Amino acid sequence: MIRLHNIKIPLDYSAKLLAGAAAKKLGCTQSQIAHCEISKKSVDARKKNDVCFVVSIDVTLRNPQDERRLAARLAPNAGAIVEPYAPPVVPRLKAAPAVRPVVVGFGPAGLFAALTLAESGACPIVLERGQDVDTRTRDVRAYWENGQSAFKTTSNVQFGEGGAGTFSDGKLNTGTKDPRGEHILRTFVRFGAPKEILVYAKPHIGTDNLRHVVKAMREEIIRLGGEVHFGARMTQIIQSNGAISALRYENALGEHELPTSRVILAIGHSARDTFTMLHESRFSLTQKPFSIGARIEHPQLIVNRAQYGDFAAHPALGAADYKLALHLPSGRSVYTFCMCPGGSVVASASEEESVVTNGMSCFARDLENANSALLVGVGPEDFGSAHPLAGMYLQREIERKAFSLGGCTGKAPAQLAGDLLAGRASTSFRSVTPSYKPGVVMGDLGKLLPDYIVTAMREALPLLGRKLRGFDHPDAVLTGPETRSSSPVRIPRGEDLMSVDCIGLYPCGEGAGYAGGITSAAVDGVRCAEAVLGSLSV
Ligand SMILES: Cc1cc2nc3c(=O)[nH]c(=O)nc-3n(C[C@H](O)[C@H](O)[C@H](O)COP(=O)(O)OP(=O)(O)OC[C@H]3O[C@@H](n4cnc5c(N)ncnc54)[C@H](O)[C@@H]3O)c2cc1C
Structure with a gap:
């Protein structure tokens, strides 16, 4: 098979046009082609009067x-012979280990780690503090509808089956070049995700699909001999001679001890009590830079027009996205993150009396507003202390302040972009209706966020408005705080992916500081599972 790259085609292309474009590039006739299909697709909107697709x-x-002969004539970046996709070869154990490996956390990292272990015959045991996806969906909906009175620390947007990724936008693109990335996408498709995610350059699965996919993956893990325990919070790591010997966990029935020699610790960036336990148990934790800001909402139509010009309403184009970044003279970086076209801003707290924002969308991305985090980078110099958990304490302080400014009901503080720029409190929203549930309290984000964050956001907004027309529209709504864009700590590990403190412990995924997003966390889960399998088979 030959893969041809960088072919421009119109938005309303047909199968015939595709074959014609392929034949032209290859220098053959259409009748020589047995089959052709798009394997990658992105939108080229650099010329607003000629928006088109660029495909492989x-x-x-x-x-x-003929394939070898014609491929040899192609320039190296125009195309080449490719082999059909082959899944990665993971060692298969001859027999299930006497002491079963344990995976703590069932977000993308833990889910893929457990699946890889299960498919290799290692019969993993998963401990997940949150609830299964159906119970969790009900709990999260109740919180969004009713606010603080319905909030549960054990079942929320951060904790439960599928991890923080379940109620997400479900963007699956990643900056990592690891070949396991394709395996992750194909696995999602195998468990029910739409096939389009294999083709789009910026794949998007949507929270509605994710909920079914993670459930199907759990069922497969159990079918292969794994166990998945929900409502099971790991509370202690027990060591003997520097190696892990057991885990302690608690569930509705009480405290339990689980003997094991291999643990994949995939706890995500919001497991604050677990970070604290690790620190108190003398595990190494280091400070890590992260970002703080607010979600900004615009009408999706503004974004479509800014990105696609006259093509904004073309049916072949979905809701447009954007990604903006700049460095201010002050040295601060300001950027948009986790942009959710046609989505909503969601309440994402995991602790009592806190407000945290994030963004979500369904596969169709057909809601009225676009939202994105507008973030300012923060680092150890802003934490005010050398304590390894100082970044986490800063997050918590802001989230609690937000709860108080929101009237202690779960509502979030919000401000119009125009008012933020003018330095005055907002009293009501205008043309953009904020989507955050259980609601917003209009006011002054200067009372919520540290001065250096608000100053950087003020400086950045007009500059970002030059990059994306309408971004600094005075009616755009900023709802805050967005504090959980990545982990505030790293749990150091060696080349063998094992903890530097404890043999048999594998810090994994976003919480440990080795991933940022669904796909990279899943890739790290597979890598850690491979490391565990390698250590079991020797
Ligand atoms: C609303 C929202 C939208 C997002 N949108 C996107 C997006 O579009 N694209 C993208 O790439 N990323 C997105 N993200 C980020 C993405 O979800 C995370 O990067 C990813 O989930 C990290 O995976 P993880 O497995 O490392 O950790 P997590 O997904 O956080 O999973 C960790 C799991 O460990 C469990 N756990 C923690 N402590 C314990 C313990 N002591 N015992 C037992 N279990 C424990 C938690 O309950 C949790 O389920 C979004 C996040 C949120 C909240």
Whole structure:
């Protein structure tokens, strides 16, 4: 099969046009082509009067010998022969280990780690503090509808089956070049995700699909001999001679001890009590830079127009996205993060009396507003202390202040972009209706966020408005705080992916500081599972 790259095609292309474009690039006739299909697709909107798709096309010729001959004539970046996708080869154990490996946390990292272990015959045991996805969906909905009175520390947007990724936008693109990335996408498709995620350059699964997919993956892990325990919070790591010997966990029935020699610690960035336990148990934790800011909401139509010009309403184009970044003369970086086209701003707290924002969308991305985090980078110099958990304490302080400014009901403080720029409190929203549930209290984000954050946001907004027309529209609504964009700590590990403090412990995923997003966390889960399997088979 030949994969051709960088072929421009119109938005309303047909199968015939595709074959014609492939034949032209290859220098053959259409009748020589047995089959051709798009394998990657992105939108090229650099010229607003000529928005088109740029695609890679996989071509199979009727005569296989022609493939080598024609591919050899292509420039290196124009295309080449490719082998069909082959899943990674993971060692299969001859027999299930006498002491079963344990995976703590069932977000993308833990989910993929457990699946990899289960498929290799290692019969993992998963401990997840939150609830299964159906119970969790009910709990989260109740919180969004009713506010603080319905909030549960044990079942929320951060904790439960699928982890922080379940109620997400479900963007699956990643900056990592690890070949396991394709395996992650194909695994999602195997468990029910739409096939389009294999083709789009910026794949998006949507929270509605994710909920079914994570459940199907859990069922497969159990079918292969794994166990998944919900409502099971790991509370202690027990060591003997520097190696892990057991875990202590608690559930509705009480406290338990689980003997084990291999643990994948995939606890996410919000497991504050677990970070504290690790610190108190003398595990190494280091401070890590992260970002703080607020969610900014615009009408999706403004974004579509800014990105696609006259093509904004073209049916082949979905809701447009954006990604903006700049460095201020002060040295601060300001950027948009986790942009959710046609989505909503969601309440994402995991602790009592806190307000945390994030963004979510369904596969269709068809809601009225676009939202994105507008973030300012913060580092150890802003934490005010050398304590390893100082970044986490800063997050908590802001989230509690937000709860208080929101009237102690779960509502979030919000401000119009125009008022933030003018330095005055907002009293009501205008043309953009904030989507955050259980609601917002309009006011002054200067009372919520540290001065250096608000100053940087003020400086950045007009500059970002030059990059994306309408971004600094005075009616845009900023709802805050966004504090959980990444982990405030790192749990150091060696080249073998094992903790520097404890043999048999594998810090994994976003919480340990080795991933940022669903796909990279899942990739790290697979890597850690491979490391565990490698250590079990020797
Ligand atoms: C609303 C929202 C939208 C997002 N949108 C996107 C997006 O579009 N694209 C993207 O790439 N990323 C997105 N993210 C980020 C993404 O979800 C995370 O990067 C990813 O989930 C990290 O995976 P993880 O497995 O490392 O950790 P997590 O997903 O956080 O999972 C950790 C799990 O460990 C459990 N746990 C913690 N402590 C314990 C303990 N002591 N015992 C037992 N279990 C424990 C938690 O309950 C949790 O389920 C979003 C996040 C949120 C909250």
